[in-house]
Amino acid sequence: MASGKGGTGKTTVAVNLALSLESNQAVQFLDCDVEEPNAHIFLKPHLRQSEPVFLPIPEVIEEKCNYCGKCAEVCAYNAIAVLKDNVLIFPELCHGCGGCSLLCPEKAIKEKGKKIGFMEFGSLNSLQFIHGKLDIGEAMSPPLIRAVKKHLNTTRTIIIDVPPGTSCPVIEAVKGSDFCLLVTEPTPFGLNDLRLAVETIKQLKIPCGVIINRADIGDRQVEDYCQKENIPVLMTIPFDRNIAVAYSEGISIIETQPEYERKFLELFEKIKK
Amino acid sequence: MKQLVIISGKGGTGKTIISASFATLIQRKVMVDCDVDAANLFLLLHPETQETHQFSGGMKARIRPEECTACGECIDVCRFSAVKNTEEQEVTIDPISCEGCAVCSYICPVEAIEMEKNISGEWFISQTKYGPFVHARLGIGEENSGKLVAEVRKKAKEIAEKNNLDFVIIDGPPGIGCPVIASLSGTNMALVVTEPTISGIHDMERVIQMAHHFGIQTACCLNKYDLNLRNTEQIEKWCQRNSIPLVGKIPFAPVVTESMVQGIPLTEFTKNSASQAIINMWQELQKLLIKENTQQ
Numbered sequence: 256m257a258s259g260k261g262g263t264g265k266t267t268v269a270v271n272l273a274l275s276l277e278s279n280q281a282v283q284f285l286d287c288d289v290e291e292p293n294a295h296i297f298l299k300p301h302l303r304q305s306e307p308v309f310l311p312i313p314e315v316i317e318e319k320c321n322y323c324g325k326c327a328e329v330c331a332y333n334a335i336a337v338l339k340d341n342v343l344i345f346p347e348l349c350h351g352c353g354g355c356s357l358l359c360p361e362k363a364i365k366e367k368g369k370k371i372g373f374m375e376f377g378s379l380n381s382l383q384f385i386h387g388k389l390d391i392g393e394a395m396s397p398p399l400i401r402a403v404k405k406h407l408n409t410t411r412t413i414i415i416d417v418p419p420g421t422s423c424p425v426i427e428a429v430k431g432s433d434f435c436l437l438v439t440e441p442t443p444f445g446l447n448d449l450r451l452a453v454e455t456i457k458q459l460k461i462p463c464g465v466i467i468n469r470a471d472i473g474d475r476q477v478e479d480y481c482q483k484e485n486i487p488v489l490m491t492i493p494f495d496r497n498i499a500v501a502y503s504e505g506i507s508i509i510e511t512q513p514e515y516e517r518k519f520l521e522l523f524e525k526i527k528k
Numbered sequence: 529m530k531q532l533v534i535i536s537g538k539g540g541t542g543k544t545i546i547s548a549s550f551a552t553l554i555q556r557k558v559m560v561d562c563d564v565d566a567a568n569l570f571l572l573l574h575p576e577t578q579e580t581h582q583f584s585g586g587m588k589a590r591i592r593p594e595e596c597t598a599c600g601e602c603i604d605v606c607r608f609s610a611v612k613n614t615e616e617q618e619v620t621i622d623p624i625s626c627e628g629c630a631v632c633s634y635i636c637p638v639e640a641i642e643m644e645k646n647i648s649g650e651w652f653i654s655q656t657k658y659g660p661f662v663h664a665r666l667g668i669g670e671e672n673s674g675k676l677v678a679e680v681r682k683k684a685k686e687i688a689e690k691n692n693l694d695f696v697i698i699d700g701p702p703g704i705g706c707p708v709i710a711s712l713s714g715t716n717m718a719l720v721v722t723e724p725t726i727s728g729i730h731d732m733e734r735v736i737q738m739a740h741h742f743g744i745q746t747a748c749c750l751n752k753y754d755l756n757l758r759n760t761e762q763i764e765k766w767c768q769r770n771s772i773p774l775v776g777k778i779p780f781a782p783v784v785t786e787s788m789v790q791g792i793p794l795t796e797f798t799k800n801s802a803s804q805a806i807i808n809m810w811q812e813l814q815k816l817l818i819k820e821n822t823q824q
Contacts, residue, residue: 259566261539261702266727290703291537291734293727331587331629352607352629391734392741394674394706419539419702422565423671426624442788444544448566454668458624472785496755503725503756 257429257456258438259448261419264468264492265438269416270297271508275519277382281411286386287428288418289372289399296505300384302377308387308402309368310351310395315342319363326355326364347394372399374406383408400427421448421455429456434526435463436489441473446480453486464526469494490522529688530817531696531715533562535739537731539702541721542751545784547699548572548793549806551658557695559656560684561663562677562711564649565670569699572793575654575661583664583679585648585672586628589621595640602632602641624669649676653683660687673701677710704738712744716820719775719813721749724759732763736772747773747816749809752780773816776809778802 256269266288273284286294295302313326313335324337334348335355346369356364372389387403389396396418404427407413417428429435435456439449449465456463465481470491481488492498492508501511509516534543534550547569551559561569589610591602598619603611610625611632621632621641633641648671651664662684666673681698688696700711700718712718718739722732732748739746748767753760760777767774779801787797795803 258539260568261536261541261566263540290705290708291727291731293538293730296726296730329630329634350627350629352627352631353605354629354631354634357605357631358634389705391704391737392709394709396703396705420565421668422666422673422707423669424703424705425565426669430625442785443571443791444568444788447568447571451566451668458669472782474789499755502727503723503759505726 256415256436256438257417257425257452258419259421259452260439260445263438263440263445264466265419266293266297266416267468267502267508268436268438268466269414270294271515272519272523273298273382273414274507274509275516276412276523277380281381283383283408283411283413284385284416285403285407285413286416287400287403288416289387289389289396289403290418290424292386292388294416295384295386297507298379298382298384300377300379300382302375304376305373306376307370307373308399310349310371310398311353311366312346312349312351312369313344313355313364314367315344316363316365319361321361323360326359329354329358350395351398371395374403383411396424397427400424404431421451425455426459429459429461432461435461436466436526437463438466438468439477440469441467441475441477443476445473446477449477450480453484464489467491487525489525490518529694529696531685531698532717532719532813532817533698533700533712533715534719534721535700535708535712535735536702536721537704537735538722538728541723541728542778543721544568544572544699545788545794546721546749546806547697549795549803550697550810551656552793552795553807553810554695554697556693557659557697558684558687558693559658559661560680560696560698561661562680562698562707563701564664564666564673564676564680564707565701567663567665570663571791572788573656573658573661574791575652575656575663577652577654579653581651582647583649583651583676584645585670585675586646587630587643588623588626588628588646589630589632589641590644591619591621592640592642593618595638597638597640599637601635601637605631605635627671648672651676651680651683653687662687674706674710677707681711704735708735708738709742712739713742715744716817717813718744718746719749720746721751722763723752724750724756724763726759729759729763729766733766736770745820747775747813749776749778750774751778753777754779773812775812775816776805778805
């Protein structure tokens with residue numbers, strides 16, 4: 256579930272699809288919007304277990320280091336500086352590639368874990384739930400997204416909530432999926448960001464379809480674009496103040512309007528085809 | 529010169545609508561769009577681009593197939609799962625997954641991997657009827673958006689200093705990660721735009737904590753406040769408890785969407801309670817920014 260533009264309703268669609276499917280089949284829900292995860296607010300899973308996630312960063316073994324400078328030379332992210340008799344490490348720039356420790360001629364660098372966030376595991380009836388939460392002040396979300404996705408349970412139907420945008424965290428979250436649903440709104444901002452999202456998904460060679468949320472606001476340009484680009488519009492959700500108010504309270508659509516359950520099941524049938 | 533960044537944590541709360549309205553209200557300023565992977569401010573400011581610059585965020589690895597012996601050592605060392613064996617027993621690098629660490633190129637026993645500079649975006653200096661505008665476009669699926677944000681901000685600051693402008697107004701990206709940190713660092717204040725929803729509250733708390741973590745003062749704006757008055761009250765109390773000035777409360781109004789469809793900043797498009805709330809908010813922010821000056 257991706258979108259380009261934020262606030263279009265990714266989490267709403269992901270949550271309602273998961274709740275609609277959950278009674279008939281095994282579902283796993285992964286919230287990969289680790290900077291601002293929100294799905295738990297609506298799903299209210301019973302969270303059982305928490306696990307920290309670490310990024311491997313270098314640590315110099317002083318006795319072995321001869322300050323040759325090889326580690327600083329190979330680090331592509333300027334995360335290491337070697338002085339005459341000191342090595343400075345900048346953990347916030349480190350991507351955890353392991354190059355410095357692997358290539359140090361003196362074997363003077365080992366790796367230690369730096370905590371960047373945590374995962375929580377839980378369930379709601381038969382639905383399995385996992386989300387990642389980036390620690391405040393940490394810059395890099397892709398390693399945390401990778402950690403969450405290590406827990407993919409491929410025996411289940413997996414729904415992944417993706418962060419907004421089109422850059423590396425989005426790629427990390429979408430990669431490997433069988434299908435990508437793009438949630439948008441019929442406005443110039445929605446259209447502009449949908450275009451970017453479609454280009455991104457095309458690069459990943461993943462089939463996609465569009466959901467137009469608040470379909471009766473704005474203009475017709477999103478529909479025209481989808482038609483021209485041959486991207487199926489799989490569902491439209493009209494603007495409804497009741498849905499907006501329920502959303503504001505952390506309540507899913509199908510809780511307030513049960514007839515939507517059928518629509519989400521139809522959506523899933525269309526995706527399967 | 530003061531730098532104000534507009535952020536939100538949660539996407540779609542109204543950052544860009546507010547930024548564009550500020551463009552119409554503030555006289556001596558440069559506008560900046562730091563949401564480089566889904567930029568929208570240009571849709572309201574209609575820039576005429578004067579300069580286009582290429583941006584290279586880093587390197588990507590490439591295998592020279594004629595030299596590769598398919599030994600697979602590079603596959604083992606890549607932590608980003610970017611090196612793969614194809615069905616034809618060829619080793620290839622997926623440029624989308626490659627983070628440019630170059631470990632594969634160092635480890636390759638036959639030196640068959642080279643690192644290439646990767647053009648990952650463009651940034652622009654433009655003119656608009658509201659004054660200068662610096663913006664960018666990150667290539668599809670690229671990384672290092674933080675670096676591109678830093679580049680754009682450096683340019684905007686130069687323009688402000690050279691022309692003796694009073695303000696740099698920065699439209700920031702959603703989230704709390706790398707591009708947000710780059711948009712925020714070194715600014716005088718962050719305006720956090722939220723909405724009276726449980727998700728909005730959750731994300732606002734995280735983004736304000738993040739700003740404070742980096743020592744940046746915050747002010748809060750509550751958009752569509754009348755959609756849920758109970759949550760609005762909760763946010764008001766939270767702001768009070770945490771000594772965060774609540775500088776604006778904007779009512780929900782369908783005309784906001786209409787102004788966006790027409791491509792006109794709200795404050796220029798209409799005079800109503802929503803646009804008036806933004807005008808009042810800028811007055812409040814100005815006072816805070818001046819106060820910050822005397823404190824320094």
